[in-house]
Amino acid sequence: MSTLSQAVVQFIANLHPLYIGEVHEDMHTARCIEDGTLVFPVEEDEDDEDGFVRVCWQGIKPNSSELPGATYASIAVQRYISLVYAAHSAEVQRAQLLALAEHFTRKTGLALHFDEPSESAEMVKVAMDVGKKIGMGALIALLKAKLPL
Numbered sequence: 001m002s003t004l005s006q007a008v009v010q011f012i013a014n015l016h017p018l019y020i021g022e023v024h025e026d027m028h029t030a031r032c033i034e035d036g037t038l039v040f041p042v043e044e045d046e047d048d049e050d051g052f053v054r055v056c057w058q059g060i061k062p063n064s065s066e067l068p069g070a071t072y073a074s075i076a077v078q079r080y081i082s083l084v085y086a087a088h089s090a091e092v093q094r095a096q097l098l099a100l101a102e103h104f105t106r107k108t109g110l111a112l113h114f115d116e117p118s119e120s121a122e123m124v125k126v127a128m129d130v131g132k133k134i135g136m137g138a139l140i141a142l143l144k145a146k147l148p149l
Contacts, residue, residue: 004049005041007108008069012039012053015080031059032076042066051110070110077101077112090125 002010006028013021013030022031022038030039036059042052051069077100085093101112131139 003041003044003046004051004108004110005044005053005069008051008053008073008110009039009041011104011107012073012076015076018080018083019076034079039072051108069108070104070112073104073110074112074114077104078114 009028009030010021013019013028015030018034019030019032019039022029024038024040027040029041031037032039035057038056038059040054040056042054044050044052052066053069053072055065055067055072057063057065077097081093081097081100085096088096097114101114104110104112127139127143134142
């Protein structure tokens with residue numbers, strides 16, 4: 001029988017090429033190929049599963065922490081999206097992020113955690129787009145003329 005923790009680790013292991021699946025201590029694990037971090041499932045009571053994982057930072061057992069699996073998976077998914085979709089627009093990246101979050105919930109019943117972009121972040125994006133069209137110098141001059149700075 002698969003546990004919630006095992007389902008979280010399996011999801012992370014499938015984030016290729018950033019993670020790969022490996023077997024350690026007769027358990028299926030996920031290894032980050034960037035830094036060697038190894039993610040193990042944690043044994044939990046069947047009636048009280050929270051989906052925690054044991055993370056061996058840089059693959060070193062004494063440097064390990066138990067974390068909520070959804071928290072670690074949220075970070076892993078964000079890094080995966082930034083690697084695999086680096087050449088794509090922010091809209092494509094966001095769509096892929098949401099698709100993976102939905103897939104994670106289907107596989108585990110847990111939810112990934114992401115910060116929502118703020119209104120000011122959207123305004124900066126719009127300003128950058130305008131700056132690309134009219135030139136950054138022109139944009140700065142326009143802002144200086146219109147804003148009490």
